[in-house]
Amino acid sequence: MPQNLRLAAALDGAGWHPAAWRAPDARPGELFTARYWADLAAEAERGLLDFVTIEDSLGPQTDRTDRVQGRLDAVLIASRIAPLTRHLGFIPTIVTTHTEPFHISKAIATLDYVSSGRGGVRVRISAQQSESDHFGRRQVPAHEELFDEAADYVEVVRRLWDSWEDDAEIRDAATGRFVDRDKLHYIDFEGRFFSVKGPSITPRPPQGQPPVAVLAHVPVAYRLAERSADVVFVTEPEAPVQGPLVFTDLVVFFGDSEQEAEERKARLDAIAGAEYRSDAEIFVGTPAQLADRLLDHGAFGYRLRPAVLPHDLTAITRGLVPELQRRGAFRREYEANTLRGLLGLDRPANRYAA
Amino acid sequence: MPKQIHLAAHFPGVNNTTVWSDPEAGSHIEFSSFVHLAQTAERAKFDFFFLAEGLRLREQGGRIYDLDVVGRPDTFAVLAALAAVTDRLGLTGTINSTFNEPYEVARQFASLDHLSAGRAGWNVVTSWDAFTGENFRRGGYLPEDQRYVRAKRFLETAAELFDSWRAGDVLADKESGRFVARADVGAFERHDEQFDIHGRFTVPRGPQGRPVILQAGDSEEGREFAAATADAIFTRHGTKEAGQQFYADVKGRLAKYGRERSDLVVLPAATFVLGDTDAEAQELADVVRHQQVSGQTAIRFLEQVWNRDLSAYDPDGPLPEVDPLVGEHTIAKGRAQTRMYRDPLDTAKQWRALAAEKNLSIRELMIQIQARQTFIGSPRTVAESIDDLVQSDACDGFILVPHVTPGGLDPFADKVVPLLQERGVFRTEYSGPTLRDHLGIP
Numbered sequence: 076m077p078q079n080l081r082l083a084a085a086l087d088g089a090g091w092h093p094a095a096w097r098a099p100d101a102r103p104g105e106l107f108t109a110r111y112w113a114d115l116a117a118e119a120e121r122g123l124l125d126f127v128t129i130e131d132s133l134g135p136q137t138d139r140t141d142r143v144q145g146r147l148d149a150v151l152i153a154s155r156i157a158p159l160t161r162h163l164g165f166i167p168t169i170v171t172t173h174t175e176p177f178h179i180s181k182a183i184a185t186l187d188y189v190s191s192g193r194g195g196v197r198v199r200i201s202a203q204q205s206e207s208d209h210f211g212r213r214q215v216p217a218h219e220e221l222f223d224e225a226a227d228y229v230e231v232v233r234r235l236w237d238s239w240e241d242d243a244e245i246r247d248a249a250t251g252r253f254v255d256r257d258k259l260h261y262i263d264f265e266g267r268f269f270s271v272k273g274p275s276i277t278p279r280p281p282q283g284q285p286p287v288a289v290l291a292h293v294p295v296a297y298r299l300a301e302r303s304a305d306v307v308f309v310t311e312p313e314a315p316v317q318g319p320l321v322f323t324d325l326v327v328f329f330g331d332s333e334q335e336a337e338e339r340k341a342r343l344d345a346i347a348g349a350e351y352r353s354d355a356e357i358f359v360g361t362p363a364q365l366a367d368r369l370l371d372h373g374a375f376g377y378r379l380r381p382a383v384l385p386h387d388l389t390a391i392t393r394g395l396v397p398e399l400q401r402r403g404a405f406r407r408e409y410e411a412n413t414l415r416g417l418l419g420l421d422r423p424a425n426r427y428a429a
Numbered sequence: 430m431p432k433q434i435h436l437a438a439h440f441p442g443v444n445n446t447t448v449w450s451d452p453e454a455g456s457h458i459e460f461s462s463f464v465h466l467a468q469t470a471e472r473a474k475f476d477f478f479f480l481a482e483g484l485r486l487r488e489q490g491g492r493i494y495d496l497d498v499v500g501r502p503d504t505f506a507v508l509a510a511l512a513a514v515t516d517r518l519g520l521t522g523t524i525n526s527t528f529n530e531p532y533e534v535a536r537q538f539a540s541l542d543h544l545s546a547g548r549a550g551w552n553v554v555t556s557w558d559a560f561t562g563e564n565f566r567r568g569g570y571l572p573e574d575q576r577y578v579r580a581k582r583f584l585e586t587a588a589e590l591f592d593s594w595r596a597g598d599v600l601a602d603k604e605s606g607r608f609v610a611r612a613d614v615g616a617f618e619r620h621d622e623q624f625d626i627h628g629r630f631t632v633p634r635g636p637q638g639r640p641v642i643l644q645a646g647d648s649e650e651g652r653e654f655a656a657a658t659a660d661a662i663f664t665r666h667g668t669k670e671a672g673q674q675f676y677a678d679v680k681g682r683l684a685k686y687g688r689e690r691s692d693l694v695v696l697p698a699a700t701f702v703l704g705d706t707d708a709e710a711q712e713l714a715d716v717v718r719h720q721q722v723s724g725q726t727a728i729r730f731l732e733q734v735w736n737r738d739l740s741a742y743d744p745d746g747p748l749p750e751v752d753p754l755v756g757e758h759t760i761a762k763g764r765a766q767t768r769m770y771r772d773p774l775d776t777a778k779q780w781r782a783l784a785a786e787k788n789l790s791i792r793e794l795m796i797q798i799q800a801r802q803t804f805i806g807s808p809r810t811v812a813e814s815i816d817d818l819v820q821s822d823a824c825d826g827f828i829l830v831p832h833v834t835p836g837g838l839d840p841f842a843d844k845v846v847p848l849l850q851e852r853g854v855f856r857t858e859y860s861g862p863t864l865r866d867h868l869g870i871p
Contacts, residue, residue, distance in 0.1 A: 096601065096608060103601035103608065107633055109512065109544045133532070135615060135629045141606045144614055145599065145633045148540035154509040155544040158460070174533060177484070177564045178503070185503040189460045189510035209532040211626040212567070244500070248450045251725050254500075256493040259486065269566030274486060274493075278458050278500045346606070 080404050081376025087130035088143045090383040094346035098383040116156045122392025125417045126164030134206040157190035164414030166195040171228040173210045180235035187280035192413035195286040222295045227266040229303035234262035237425045238274030260427040282415045283422045310355040322378040324355035329390035333360045362394030434819045434855045435826030437477045438470035441834045443498045448720045451833045457498050465835035467511045473842035474856050476867040477519025485561040487763035505537045512545035519864030521550030526583035528565045535590035542635030547863035550641035555580040560762045582623040593617045594634040641864045656682035661694040672823030699803035699827040707806045718800040727795040733761045734770045744792040812848035
């Protein structure tokens with residue numbers, strides 16, 4: 076039985092079910108306020124979770140008026156709520172296809188500074204022409220190319236994080252020098268899709284390399300995860316991926332009894348007008364039942380997607396977590412102050428340091 | 430009621446104004462420094478906090494410039510984080526329109542406006558240098574003469590994106606099951622010489638509708654651009670008369686855009702040195718100027734105009750007899766300052782005359798030219814000067830640049846602000862929640 080199961084919560088709008096925003100305790104009028112996100116982060120931290128992820132995209136979720144539309148920039152949500160917590164990690168989503176690696180590198184470095192070492196980033200590609208039309212710069216390349224470009228993107232982001240050695244700032248009054256410029260490095264990246272000179276304008280972040288995550292369910296994404304990521308979110312058991320820490324995604328609908336959970340889901344499905352489907356497996360039941368299942372599989376960790384917020388997040392933090400603690404499978408207090416620390420990753424050496 | 434003063438706090442920047450060698454100087458990158466300055470500004474009821482930006486580390490003589498502070502955070506991320514530790518203070522920053530796209534920047538500013546409950550502000554700058562462009566996948570494409578076109582179209586496009594959601598579009602009505610009022614919320618379309626984009630914007634209208642727009646720029650084109658589009662303008666002017674001329678000029682341009690004189694707030698950047706007495710402040714100011722302009726720094730400044738390696742010259746000696754190298758500027762990169770001296774031969778002539786007249790060494794000359802503080806004196810003297818400049822329409826207030834991070838604003842907040850409040854020219858409480866409320870603009 077694992078002594079140290081890792082648990083994360085995937086935050087997205089009102090929850091992952093399309094009718095989540097109409098659930099009794101949903102707060103749909105607050106989705107675009109800091110308080111809503113701060114409350115969710117506080118709840119996740121209360122449950123000693125390793126981190127939360129925040130979904131994002133560069134296009135609308137839907138064109139239906141009966142579903143949640145609109146979302147705030149995930150990196151900014153994370154930056155806004157991180158200073159209000161002390162241990163929880165934050166992994167916002169960014170899109171590699173249409174953004175600048177230089178900007179994202181310093182944004183995640185800054186998230187790492189404002190959270191004192193609890194920042195990370197999940198990278199995704201955008202394959203939709205409709206999103207490309209928001210930028211007007213290119214036709215959507217072939218799928219393989221998008222993933223190759225994402226790998227180059229992560230390489231640039233990582234090199235920029237290392238482009239300042241940790242002791243580059245010297246403040247040497249005797250010689251009048253603020254930095255030792257021999258410890259600042261041009262990254263001189265030149266690839267098929269872009270080139271970036273460096274160094275970053277932002278010094279190396281507290282964790283050195285904030286963890287990079289990828290969601291993968293197809294071979295090309297597994298390869299990206301193996302090449303580029305510290306953490307991979309998978310949607311099938313026994314996913315063919317080697318190297319990064321594996322978190323298995325599950326959508327969760329909780330109830331005090333299995334029947335109540337089933338009824339909740341049925342009500343939401345009825346409102347949505349269709350049975351809920353997902354790329355990930357769907358769990359419907361009690362926190363104790365989920366504890367049984369998680370421990371049975373012996374996985375490293377899980378990223379749970381609450382069907383409804385805050386209901387199913389609260390069921391994780393106040394139901395599932397105590398259940399796992401009773402079984403000796405989950406922490407009773409935070410054992411580290413950085414996200415890498417919680418994940419058991421050392422602070423890496425700088426690739427440019429002599 | 431007398432005219433009310435607007436005040437903003439500029440986080441000390443990556444140039445020689447910031448004295449990193451001061452024993453009180455703290456980190457320029459740790460979040461605690463940003464929190465300190467923002468909370469000081471909010472305690473003093475300032476209008477807003479401001480961050481500058483530079484997207485490539487400066488170089489001189491082919492190497493990274495190491496005499497000044499180097500390194501800064503991401504503007505958006507640090508402003509969002511500051512929203513967590515302040516309640517009322519406006520949160521503004523510089524975002525470049527060349528190395529960004531409107532869809533992404535509009536998303537970020539609209540998000541910041543929501544996450545700060547209506548306190549976001551954007552200083553729009555446009556650079557065209559290929560040097561900075563080397564850090565970007567789409568860099569170095571913009572000719573200098575198109576920079577205002579780019580900025581203008583960028584702002585227009587961003588405005589269209591901000592307006593693509595109307596105030597009542599989010600219903601979030603559980604009873605009726607309608608989350609949004611119409612299926613095509615966020616729809617936009619934009620085709621011009623800079624942008625050819627269409628689709629759906631994804632951030633609902635922020636509390637301020639649009640973030641506050643700030644601009645800098647003293648040129649004819651810059652003034653007109655500000656009069657047409659900006660809510661506040663940053664300036665520099667040496668004297669009260671120059672300020673009054675500028676003020677009358679830009680305010681006079683507003684009517685033709687259907688705007689009131691109060692719709693554009695004029696805020697010069699200002700530095701200050703306080704002492705218990707005016708004499709003490711003068712002495713202190715001289716010390717600070719010498720900290721800001723070391724011998725090495727003076728030589729580097731001179732190189733930026735001379736466009737030559739002058740490292741062999743003695744900063745305590747006379748100006749070089751050799752003339753500036755005219756032509757493409759190669760010695761200093763990543764600095765706006767080099768553009769201020771468009772005619773280096775003429776600048777050299779003026780400086781030689783000044784140095785001869787006052788018998789100044791290179792360093793003393795550079796101190797005269799580069800390091801004059803705006804306000805020097807006792808708190809009372811400084812408060813009177815600020816009030817006088819505002820009441821006589823040289824400006825509407827100041828954006829203050831402390832020379833020590835992060836505590837440099839503390840004495841101003843503690844000693845000068847109460848005097849301005851006593852005079853009835855500065856708020857004692859915020860009148861509303863948004864930055865637009867603080868600035869008194871629609």
